[in-house]
Amino acid sequence: MAVTDAGKTSPIEAAPLPAPPAEAPLKRFLSDFADSRLALGAALLLAAIMIVAFLAPVIAPQDPYDLATVSVLDARLPPGTENFAGYTHWLGTDGAGRDLLSAILYGLRISISVGLASGVIALFVGMAVGLVAAYVGGRTEGLIMRVVDLQLSFPAVLVALILLAILGKGIDKIVIALVVAQWAYYARTVRASALVERRREYVEAAQSLGLSHARIIFRHILPNCLAPLIVVGTVQTAHAIALEATLSFLGVGLPQTEPSLGLLIANGFEYMISGKYWISVFPGLALLLTIVSINMVGDQLRDVLNPRLQK
Amino acid sequence: MSVFILRRLMQSALVMVAMAVIVFFGIHLIGDPVWMFVSPDMDQQDIEEVTRALGLDRPIWEQFGYFVLSALQGDLGTSFIFGEPALGLIIERMPATLELAFTALLMAVAFGIPLGLYAGLYPDSAVSKAIMAGSILGFSLPTFWVGIMLIMVFAVILGWLPSTGRGDTVDLFGVPVSFLTLDGLKHLLLPAFNLALLKISLVIRLTRAGTREAIHQDYIKFARAKGLSTRRIIGVHLLKNILIPVVTVLGLEFGSLIAFSVVTETVFAWPGMGKLLIEAIQQLDRPIIVAYLIMIVFLFVVINLIVDILYSILDPRVRLGDRGA
């Protein structure tokens, strides 16, 4: 009598039981994510940045690359100055007289596009290689992972730099360079989690049912590798954006006709010594906000998606 | 111990050979290698001459043998711009880069370990949270942007430190160094800090994580039960355990410091091999690019070897040759 009571009233762990699984996974994921206000703020900021970047041609006050509207007479105007046409440049103008706010919006569009494109392609390349390595195993796996390790021992910036030195400038070239510099991170991630999944019983069960390799890989193993892949994908996309900016700043990335944020910063750098700080600083801040917000979202994703941390 | 080093040396040689193969055939894969050795203003006849002179009309295996042979003799081609051997140019610029990288490494340790230790010992204090927020920022900020901001604040606005060049140098064992003159030190400070920032953040994280883990270990409690002073517990028992991963990671990161010095050297006009590389890329001075690549691979291999040996010295558990009872 007293004994059964004890079982109810004095459990060792007084902590509440985990939430009932009835909740929809997506809803639960969203509420977990929103647990951190900072991360939620970062996610909202990131969404806002993406929207204004992709709407740049619509919302930018000026088309900074339309020679008809840009006048060199307006060059290097400080923030808040009104130009001859009576239009106010809230963030000032750059060395060629372009409205800096507009240039930043267009630059963001290029930077984010390059980052996303290279991130997605590298993800698929790395995923394919990682899955093959984990699934096939043996010598093939050993060889693939040797290459991955060798490449990872060299900094991505160096790999991309050398590639661009050979390939030359251009959006397509920088995407190729970033993919080559980053695929190995994805391959390593996918292989690690695929290896774990591969040893699970359900994979063995699927194999004994005679399911095709492709079906086992894509329907059974891959979905279970998605969580780490998403986390790495976010962080690596931020990396790609920073890397592209760095390469463009160094003058080996994008040509002047396609000015990303990195190029804007580089162009403003020469005016910095003379105190015209805004030409470099504002594009830099835009870059900074983008990278930091992606990283914060990635951090929170890691916490939310990590099953070991789930209480 | 010597057996281990010998084995590692052989592995390193293997990596070097592999990289040489990749570089050589990579160049072939991408385009006619003669373009790596001619300047853009040569005409067709000149190009054919160079092709013959370089033996590029021979079978590819023969060419590879020639490439390896001349590379082993230290001949990696002649710079178009300077008209000097590319390898010599790289080596001439190397001390400046190494000085920058070593100073950055020193800064990473000098700032990173105390800050990380503090953040690990008092994780809930406001200062610790500020340190950690700073380290996250340090990870996120692109190096070149931080460099520009450093120049803006310390050189343009405050006017405390110079923004370009190496300043006065003096020869130390025949190698020019900046850190022995006041002017050189002033020039060194900003670029070194710029280069170090990422690594400072890394060391803070590593040290903090190590401290958080070690502080709950029984051996720390046992050390306290022995009545040791806090200073000795932190300075010897804790620190020696934390230093192992920190030194290992930092050693491996030294290569990335040299790689990132490309960025910092460009921002601060620091006359090192990174700046030389960027100029070479912009001026299509291909022999320098190849020489830089070979040199950097060599440096990486050497660094990895040194780190492995250092690691085995630091951690008695992996000490080579004695397996324990």
Place this chain on the structure above:
Amino acid sequence: MNDAPTLQVTDLKTHFFTKAGVAKAVDGVTLSVNRGEVLGLVGESGSGKTVTGFSILGLVDQPGRIVSGSIRLNGEELVGKPEADLRKIRGRKVAMIFQDPMMTLNPVLRVDTQMIEAIRAHGDVSEEAARERSREALVRVGIPSPDERLQSYPHQFSGGMRQRVAIAIALLNEPDLIVADEPTTALDVTIQAQILYEVQKLCAETGLAMIWITHDLAVVGGLADRLAVMYAGRVVEEGPVDQVLDAPLHPYTRGLIGSVPSHNRRGARLSQIPGMTPSLLHLPEGCSFAARCPRADDACRVMPPLEGFGPSRAARCHHPFTAENDGQEIDLTFNE
């Protein structure tokens, strides 16, 4: 002076102030240890025996702290002493040995470093003299070729050897009291026996007092002079080891003994105490064992005091198994 106990703990309360609430890990512990005596401190995990040990050394970490009570070592009050003074006592007057010898020695420091520093933390001793004393201590705990062993790293020792080194370190400054927290649990039975034998000899020879914390009654039965049984942060029974083991007063002690195979009658069912140790965050009113106790009734809603039974025994129970009420056979198996 000689009659006074080496250690006298009175009504000690050590609580942990966590986010989930206040965990009363030690909630009114009273015990004493005399010179040359081994006190066995017995209880399940979570009963507060380890925290009691740490409290004695002043090693309770945040968010825990000693709330009230008194710890007197040779008459000197330790509770409330500044950390600097406590540090001088730790390792010199009170030493501690931990459960897992694999974890207690610093893996990256040589054994001699770890021994010499323990001596030099408490006195101006030359490196040479400290090394010599370390050597002697290793000999005393039965470690062969001590000179060579001093130069070794912990990973070069076996588990039993490491625990001997830990004991040697505890002995270095000839303390008055050693708190040993399950020091043999992680070891093989044969090594356990050797170490127990040596510890017993040490106490008898040197007048060292010892608190041997364990959950293993079989170990402590052969080693200790007296037993203190802890449950949910309190001592529920105390007395000479033979008397407590042969005729336990408290139902909990009885349950513990019943669950040890060697103390059971052959063929009898090995009993288990039903239920679980209560959460220290939400201790019930009254006797904490009542919920699991076959003898519990309404009286147990009030916390029983630690009451004396004869000159040397005490128990915290409203319905102890005393001679007068123990006539009928009590069902040891705790059937419902």
